[in-house]
Amino acid sequence: MKSMHLTDELLQDYVFTGILYENATKHLASCDQCIAQLKAYQNLSSTLNTLAVETFSFNTSSLVIQKIEMRRKKKKIELNLFYTSLLGLILVPVYFILPMIVTAFNVQLIDNAAMVLLVTGTLCVISFLVIDMFRTQKEKELKISL
């Protein structure tokens, strides 16, 4: 320790966390160079403590809330459009396919109402799977961008 100077890490530990090893204390008592380095770090520390926290010139809260509100409205419109088109996608085939099934398979025995229920149910399951796929994909994209 006598011939070697204290490392930057040791000096910084002392100044910024208050840790000082015994042999380092002895060295500091006799080494002007290390004392000078220590003082430089102490000055840095005291100036760091007086630094003011920076702020933005704009109002973050209102900016963010405005953006979120806009996004929510846009999403709501998109969702409404999506469900409307989905409903159309379900009802149009039911209207056209049902008579075809009845004639092709000669299923007069099955009540028409039950057939509607069967076809609608199947289409609902398919659309649910499509929505789920769409949602999973969107979540994945979000995760990547995050």
Add this chain to the structure above:
Amino acid sequence: MSNESNHFSDKTIVAIILNGNIQGFAIVVKNTEQLVTQIVRKMTTNEDDQKDLVQDIYLKAYQYLPSFQFKSKLSTWIANIAYNTTINYLQKKRIPIIGIEKENEDKFIEGENPELETIKTEAVEILNAEIAKLPPLYQTLITLYHLEELPNKEISEITNLPEGTIKSYLYRARRILKDNINNRYKSE
């Protein structure tokens, strides 16, 4: 944190937001604004970009809030989003986050009175100028540790860097600051 926010734990406030109360998110923004500002401002300089980044950060936080696991503090989680978003921005702009350590090249403004340099406010100005010369990551670490007074563990959660790496970057950043400030005074 404000007094208003102290009434709410992270879990309560997340539940409020997830119930559709957007004002709950306004409280979160207010509580985390300072931390996010430090990260964004230390890593970017253009104000328009900062505006876009802040909006992007909070929008991501809002959209991704249902998946928040409470494994860390909400503020740490948002700071992590802020850090990652800003890093992505820097990468897109091809700005290195570490490695561009500018040497102390600038000289004092002509006519500046050396005696005044001992005044605290000027010391702060010098330090701010020297911090601004550090690589973006070092600036962020110095700010999070010294201004926000966050422990290394929390900084590690925000930056996804190991605590040892943070410690070593902090040593390095402080040494650069000390050397550059010393050189300024010596050059006088």
